[in-house]
Amino acid sequence: xxYLYLFFAILAETVGTSALQSSQQFTRFWPxxxxxxxxxxxxxxxxxxxxxxxxxIVYAIWSGLGIVFIAAxxxxxxxxxxxxxxxxxxxxxxxxxxVIHVFSDSTTH
Numbered sequence: 001x002x003y004l005y006l007f008f009a010i011l012a013e014t015v016g017t018s019a020l021q022s023s024q025q026f027t028r029f030w031p032x033x034x035x036x037x038x039x040x041x042x043x044x045x046x047x048x049x050x051x052x053x054x055x056x057i058v059y060a061i062w063s064g065l066g067i068v069f070i071a072a073x074x075x076x077x078x079x080x081x082x083x084x085x086x087x088x089x090x091x092x093x094x095x096x097x098x099v100i101h102v103f104s105d106s107t108t109h
């Protein structure tokens with residue numbers, strides 16, 4: 001169940017960060033409201049994941065996948081460019097998360 005909380009925390013954070021771009025420095029009401037509610041939901045869900053998982057592992061997965069998702073959204077939705085070095089770096093982040101999940105005894109499986 002803690003992985004579900006973590007997954008939805010990552011989704012909420014991704015929605016909030018995407019809305020942050022759309023809020024235009026909090027000058028647009030609806031995207032700004034979405035930022036605040038999404039981040040509140042993300043931290044609430046993250047707190048539930050922390051009940052069963054170590055904070056360092058949770059934060060590594062949460063921030064790493066958040067970076068990858070936001071980069072993909074920026075590329076698709078906002079037309080932001082990703083060069084080869086960026087793609088390789090994002091792949092390394094995902095690889096690091098997989099190494100933690102598969103090989104580390106610090107995570108709960």
